[in-house]
Amino acid sequence: MQNSILISTNNLTKRFPMGEDAVVALDQVNLQFRKGEFAGLVGPSGSGKTTLLNIIGSLDVPSEGEVLVLGEAIEKIGHKAAARLRNRHIGFIFQTFNLLPVYTAFENVEFPLLLQRIPESQRKKAVWESLEWVGLTDKAKSRPSQLSGGQSQRVAIARAMVKRPSIMLADEPTANLDAQNSHNILQIMERLNRELQTTFIFSTHDEKVIQYLRRKITLDDGRVASDETFTTERAGS
Amino acid sequence: MIRFLLLGILRDRSRSLFPLIVIIVGVALTVILQTWLSGMLDNMIQSSANFMTGHSKITTRAYAAEAQQMPNDLALLGADSLIAAAAGEFPEMIWTPRIRFGGLLDLPDSSGETRAQGPVFGTAVDLFNPASPEPKLLNLEQALVRGRLPQFPGEILISEDFSRKLGIEPGDTATLLSVTMYGSMAWYNFTIAGTIRFGVVAMDRGAMIADIHDIRKALDMEDAAGEILGFFRDFQYNQTRAGEIAADFNRHYSDPDDEFSPLMKTLREQNNLASLIDVLSWALGGIITIFLLVMFIVLWNAGLMGSLRRYGEIGVRLAIGEDRGHLYRSMLYESVILGILGSLLGTALGLAVSYYLQHQGIDIGSLIKNSSMMFSSVLRARITPLSYIIGFLPGVLATVLGTAVSGIGIYKRQTSQLFKELET
Ligand SMILES: Nc1ncnc2c1ncn2[C@@H]1O[C@H](COP(=O)(O)OP(=O)(O)OP(=O)(O)O)[C@@H](O)[C@H]1O
Ligand SMILES: [Mg+2]
Numbered sequence: 001m002q003n004s005i006l007i008s009t010n011n012l013t014k015r016f017p018m019g020e021d022a023v024v025a026l027d028q029v030n031l032q033f034r035k036g037e038f039a040g041l042v043g044p045s046g047s048g049k050t051t052l053l054n055i056i057g058s059l060d061v062p063s064e065g066e067v068l069v070l071g072e073a074i075e076k077i078g079h080k081a082a083a084r085l086r087n088r089h090i091g092f093i094f095q096t097f098n099l100l101p102v103y104t105a106f107e108n109v110e111f112p113l114l115l116q117r118i119p120e121s122q123r124k125k126a127v128w129e130s131l132e133w134v135g136l137t138d139k140a141k142s143r144p145s146q147l148s149g150g151q152s153q154r155v156a157i158a159r160a161m162v163k164r165p166s167i168m169l170a171d172e173p174t175a176n177l178d179a180q181n182s183h184n185i186l187q188i189m190e191r192l193n194r195e196l197q198t199t200f201i202f203s204t205h206d207e208k209v210i211q212y213l214r215r216k217i218t219l220d221d222g223r224v225a226s227d228e229t230f231t232t233e234r235a236g237s
Numbered sequence: 238m239i240r241f242l243l244l245g246i247l248r249d250r251s252r253s254l255f256p257l258i259v260i261i262v263g264v265a266l267t268v269i270l271q272t273w274l275s276g277m278l279d280n281m282i283q284s285s286a287n288f289m290t291g292h293s294k295i296t297t298r299a300y301a302a303e304a305q306q307m308p309n310d311l312a313l314l315g316a317d318s319l320i321a322a323a324a325g326e327f328p329e330m331i332w333t334p335r336i337r338f339g340g341l342l343d344l345p346d347s348s349g350e351t352r353a354q355g356p357v358f359g360t361a362v363d364l365f366n367p368a369s370p371e372p373k374l375l376n377l378e379q380a381l382v383r384g385r386l387p388q389f390p391g392e393i394l395i396s397e398d399f400s401r402k403l404g405i406e407p408g409d410t411a412t413l414l415s416v417t418m419y420g421s422m423a424w425y426n427f428t429i430a431g432t433i434r435f436g437v438v439a440m441d442r443g444a445m446i447a448d449i450h451d452i453r454k455a456l457d458m459e460d461a462a463g464e465i466l467g468f469f470r471d472f473q474y475n476q477t478r479a480g481e482i483a484a485d486f487n488r489h490y491s492d493p494d495d496e497f498s499p500l501m502k503t504l505r506e507q508n509n510l511a512s513l514i515d516v517l518s519w520a521l522g523g524i525i526t527i528f529l530l531v532m533f534i535v536l537w538n539a540g541l542m543g544s545l546r547r548y549g550e551i552g553v554r555l556a557i558g559e560d561r562g563h564l565y566r567s568m569l570y571e572s573v574i575l576g577i578l579g580s581l582l583g584t585a586l587g588l589a590v591s592y593y594l595q596h597q598g599i600d601i602g603s604l605i606k607n608s609s610m611m612f613s614s615v616l617r618a619r620i621t622p623l624s625y626i627i628g629f630l631p632g633v634l635a636t637v638l639g640t641a642v643s644g645i646g647i648y649k650r651q652t653s654q655l656f657k658e659l660e661t
Pocket of ligand 1: 016017023024025043044045046047048049050051052203
């Protein structure tokens with residue numbers, strides 16, 4: 001199980017209609033991700049990083065090719081199945097607008113479990129555990145507007161991990177953070193990866209993030225330009 | 238989950254307060270418009286009843302056929318016993334005799350020569366009997382402009398406009414020139430006790446109000462009455478009951494072969510009022526419908542804007558793994574809660590204002606000085622059973638529909654598209 005393939009794309013192409021023409025956002029992408037990976041997509045703006053994450057996360061569908069995520073064929077998946085896949089197995093962390101502003105940190109983390117109809121006592125326990133992971137138990141009652149950028153991202157991580165997903169997709173999670181906070185959340189994610197075997201895929205421009213990666217995939221104009229794996233532990237630990 | 242929805246509504250002011258205020262205001266306006274228009278229709282019916290038709294009216298068959306001419310030669314004889322009989326049989330109504338007459342009012346100077354003269358349209362009513370409803374029906378106390386109300390036989394009221402035109406002052410004497418019931422000339426001297434203005438233009442032109450006993454004497458109509466008007470004791474017109482009473486009365490007293498036999502007609506059956514009331518009801522219905530449509534569009538848009546503003550939230554919830562259908566339904570529940578709450582509060586507010594209008598009224602006399610409308614110048618609302626529910630139509634339906642339509646975007650757009658729109 002340790003090295004089983006969770007995600008694989010086969011000639012994945014994504015086009016967005018642009019008037020008469022179409023923008024090719026992803027062009028014949030073939031990639032595989034194994035359980036426990038800590039991988040990053042890098043590349044210039046517009047190279048297709050977000051598009052790839054969205055398709056892996058079943059928020060979008062391929063124009064051509066096949067994408068298999070945890071045994072589900074994304075190109076054929078229906079709304080309900082996609083929602084279930086996201087709800088059970090995939091955690092998202094975005095650059096901004098991660099949290100629901102009307103709810104407290106605790107409630108934000110609780111939300112995915114409510115959708116799963118997990119009984120209250122179990123739910124509460126899981127939420128506290130997640131908040132502990134990110135070191136924010138004291139901010140449980142705060143609303144997003146009362147949290148700093150770094151704290152917000154940590155709540156977003158807690159919410160993504162509370163359901164113990166096998167895959168975490170993080171789209172430029174540090175773009176709005178200073179160095180201190182960036183390192184802080186990367187260390188949290190690295191620990192998650194190590195202790196829970198959660199697979200991480202980032203998209204990033206950020207050198208600080210790149211230091212932590214054990215695999216770096218460079219996209220250029222929708223194509224995979226390089227795919228490097230580092231066997232030795234690099235930064236951080 | 239419901240708890241989560243309620244929390245969201247309670248905490249997000251812009252999500253709840255603004256739409257709620259829009260709904261409350263819209264619903265309240267709808268209710269007020271409805272009660273106000275019903276009040277207006279009511280007002281018209283009431284003016285017509287009080288001044289002209291009663292809730293029911295008894296005349297001879299022949300008089301009914303020519304009611305516009307005031308044909309007193311066709312008046313009812315034995316009026317008092319007929320009134321007694323009607324009162325005995327239909328105690329829920331008050332019966333009162335009237336004689337309508339035309340003539341010339343002649344104003345002599347000190348030497349007895351004519352100083353001024355003008356045509357009058359007179360109504361003779363029971364002024365002095367303490368049980369008579371007439372002073373109240375004609376609203377005499379409020380209508381009095383100068384002088385005082387008649388207290389003694391031989392005293393009359395004339396309309397303020399008419400008195401100005403002829404230069405008559407309270408205290409002056411005037412002679413009525415008219416025709417008796419039997420067709421001969423009649424003279425009768427009156428003293429002007431005071432002048433009145435009803436605020437009902439049709440009544441204010443050349444009106445003269447006299448006591449029925451005087452006019453009976455003047456026109457040789459002892460124990461006769463041109464018309465006997467019936468009013469429900471609560472002064473609310475009830476068409477169904479009035480119809481039953483009229484049918485009952487006519488079965489007993491009316492004889493199609495005898496043109497001098499009495500005939501009872503309901504308010505609706507007189508002066509083409511049926512078609513007028515129907516046309517007005519339709520018109521009011523039309524106005525309310527248009528207004529409802531406008532409110533519908535306003536609330537619809539409020540619902541629409543509320544949802545569009547929330548693309549960010551929608552995107553995050555989809556990413557967390559909420560199903561589109563679930564999300565859509567939760568937005569609908571929210572709008573149902575807001576719609577019901579807003580409609581309840583708006584209806585309460587609208588009814589409170591209407592209640593005030595129903596009991597206080599707003600006098601717009603000065604605004605409609607030159608109009609020829611047939612209703613009194615005090616606007617009053619009237620709360621009907623419809624008033625309690627009419628606001629819910631736009632309040633709930635439009636709000637929910639607005640949300641429903643805007644929410645279709647959730648289905649139409651690719652999820653990733655929602656994020657794109659979020660970033661801009
Ligand atoms: N919904 C869309 N409609 C049209 N074009 C799109 C859409 N989403 C992405 N694109 C286009 O696809 C290409 C890849 O976009 P994508 O967002 O994946 O880039 P990215 O690598 O994430 O860039 P950045 O580093 O700026 O976030 C771009 O040319 C972009 O304009
Ligand atoms: Mg991007």
